[in-house]
Amino acid sequence: MAIVKMSSFSLFTFDSDRDRLLHELQKFGSVHFTDLKADETLSEEGLETLEVPADLVVIDEEIQSVKYALDLLKQYDQRESGIKAMIKGKDSFTFQELEDKVAEFDYDPIISKFRALTGKIDHLSQEEMKLKALTEELRPWKKLDYEVKSLRDFTFSEVFTGTVPKKLMEKLKSDLEPLKETHFEVLSEGKDEAYILGITSSTEREEFNEILRNNSYTSLSIPTEGTPTSEMEKIRVELSRMKSEKAEVKSEIKSMANHLPQFEEVYEYLLNKKLRFAAESNFLKTENVNVISGYVPTEKAVQFRKAVEGAQDNAFYLEIEDAVDTDKEVPILLKNGSFSETFESLTTMYALPTYNSVDPTPYLAPFYFAFFGMMVADLAYGIILLAITGVALKFFNLDKGTKLFVKFLFYLSFSVIAWGLIYGSFFGDLITLPSLIAPMEQYTELLVISIIFGGIHLFYALAIKAYLSFREGKPLDALFDVGFWYMALMGAIGFLAAGFVPVPDVVQPISMWVMIIGMVGIVLTGGRENKSVGGKLAGGFYSLYGISGYIGDFVSYSRLMALGLSGGFIAVAMNMIMNMLFDMGPIGILPGIIIFVFGQLFNLFLSALSAYVHTSRLTYVEFFGKFYEGGGKAFKLFRNKSKYINVE
Template structure:
């Protein structure tokens, strides 16, 4: 359970091998490229000619079709659709490549996407403007175009550009025109919707159009093709739902193309981060130290062994090193909590295994109901057992499953099962012994804070700064621990014989803090001032310890809300059959509401105790995540080769 060790690499490959290398590395995935490359004489940034806009358009059209398919399935009463939307399919790279290679995406999109038009819509020697490519162009407007008489004529070459711009500004005009040349005027064929007919007539007259017929210009074939495009578009729009409903088979094909497009765009975007010369491309980045041999083999296989590679351990003090966390399943479930705060630096400890048990313990103490915990654990277990979620969602589901178990534990301690609906004998009754629970909460808080200081001491020992253990840990233990002992004299008589030792310990700790906390200042007065200011930090401990009273407060509020709903259910359940039915509905609504609102509060406040009180004792953060060289899955999770 730690931060994965990284190696930096410098790689030179032939330009001809770059495409195959990127495909191979994407299958390997455990590599991250450096974006800021050093300047090297004779090398320059790779200029990509890839059409990212076309790629994005196709992705958008695929999602539009899949959304329509989902809506159709939902309207047909497909109850499994919600689970299908949440779950990811699984596929390996060879299966994905086979699907993509065996199907024509342009053909599918052209046939089944409402607003997609492939480049097949061309008329030789003519430029064509198709208004229904815009989603704002309605089916009603498209139907009106079908019966419109075309405006046909020739326009002087010097007026062509002006007329084209004017027609485009009207937006809903379907037209084509012949590319102008030196010998002939340009032929225009315009199909305006009726409301724009007069405007178009004025525009063409202004641009000196000479009206002609399709026969006299010998463009009957071109006009027929133009009308055919219109008919096809109208048929496609009016029958889109019927065709989509019969084409569930294409859903997985479209999803495969979508994932392929995203990964293709990622490869091409990374290409622009490299440096290239006439024959060689230079790549820098990071790989797992433990996987150096595997990484080298991947490169060798994709470049026929012609490459130059050097790898060195990443410097521990660099902020550029990307962070990859490696933990067991329990701890991994809490990684989203760490990432919401910050990735650790490369030379820090991963705080996840340190705070995870405390987070689950505090969450359970604040929600504290057997029924709620059983529901959370069971539902989340079944969800992660039968559905394939994205990695981040998987971790969140496991997190809720684990904290549900702690919620059951604390529910048994407090004797709460759906707010007391099912009687249990409590170990501590939070509704009666809330002072006891408050003391427990503060005690857990003190232990939590002192454990954070102990982690700080471990870090100093690990870095061979043994004297800092005394300065930053032991003196604080003495000062804060002595102060807590003296305060407890007001409540616990057993501590009174130790008043003098506690006072001595506290004073020694305070003096030590004053003398050592300003060690970074350059002058003696500066050191003293910094030391005194550091001692003032003891007041922060007061606020930190009191902050743990929320463990009692939220546990009590959740129990009270649950009991209140149970009382309302008891009031109505004696009113006959209708009262029973209403009572069942009220029970389900009330406890669902309490579970959601109290669960959200427990989630947020457990994170707050972790971030503010606990992390402040030892954790700095500021690292950046290691992003695997693969697009995050949307529909299909690609298995590693």
């Protein structure tokens, strides 16, 4: 499989048909619009850009209103969650079914009611805050048994209420001792201040006031007419009433939580509707005609034409032709088989290929499959991974992206199982199994195997580069950029190996001459793009210097051995800890089981994560670095990416 074949289209349609056309094209979905504003030649011919429609502002406001309702109802969502929700999955609709469902739901009155109810809750919350603040103001005075208003009616006396720093209390009491017609009382104490009540006669008023001022007195008004205690009780009753009222309002909102799925559908529909309006910014127009261009998959070109024809009442002009291979603006869609498709995320994470390039996904997939398993390499871990992903694929209704990732792990579990059998590993050494390689004893042989796998991986990448050169009609480039490197590298490997491995005497000299021919070829052709002879030779020697990079590449594949060993050692360590606890007798059995289960599961997680990261690194740096450049633009479906439902 490969990059999806694309067709470009140019469409002239009357402005009056634009809304219906976009509606039909969105139902079709597989259309990618070209931004015509970037084409200066069209602007020079008098074509104008379409103004941002006023409806776009209106629909943005509508989306915010629906999102407000969603956020509110999510607090009362009583639908199944967790495993049950994953089994059920998202509801799926065609675009027409979604439109029909949204048309039947009159959601504006419900949103208005929500705003009224939440407004009431906000008002009650503000009143609660005020009353609680008032309670805190009254709390220091609750020992005052008199009605506050009565303290204000004295004719021959004056009442003082306020605070004095606690550190000055002794001084204040001492200063007040000479006063005979003054009553002073501490009602409560805070962290740093004391709340006081003072009553003095008119004759001692000035003196009492002066003493208070000298002791940093701050006057405070008691915010009630009655006693502080009775006022606090009234507030408590009122807060209780407000709490009940808020609960009733929230209960009323909760009773409408059954509308949440409908609001999710409306939200998805409105986002798609907004996308229709936003697409208009890509078009140009004359007074009455819109000019539209873009791309559709060639296999869907007939369906695209029917969608256009079905949306037109008036005349229109539509031209569809195969996209030009060298056009870098052609958007990219990848299409692979069931196995390779699960590895597409690795390609898109790095970079999409250009239209005239090659999709590397089917080429990287078998190596990624093998390398991942070699790094995890445990039969039990593979069985666990297979069981979890198999159950998820069988019983869970997963969305496309999640399903692809689960399938990705499902396929990789077979590689883990295979390598676990090769290594004879089952939770490390928990069960003794026959093995083809004992990694803890034969680590040298395992390192050699890892390097050999690396060589195959690198030479395969170079072979793809040669294939691309042949496909572009440049066979000499294949010889210069791949053939000579094959000779140099394989000759060097043969020459060095002959010094360690028993081989016929003729192998070493032949390998040496093959290596020399390859190196000379690299020097003579590596700088062929330069104009001067000196520049060509300098470029050639620089290209030959790249052989040092290949040495680093080969060493990188030692991680295939290292990660497999590290995971195995950790698994064995968990078994040792478990056995040590078991040796303690009954008291150690439960802790031993817990450590074994959680330790092995954690090791599985770490091993899988490390294998994912390091196999990706081998793919991106060592493999892609030899032939793949990327640079393609993703095909943008004329559909919004769904969050709550699946729109087909």
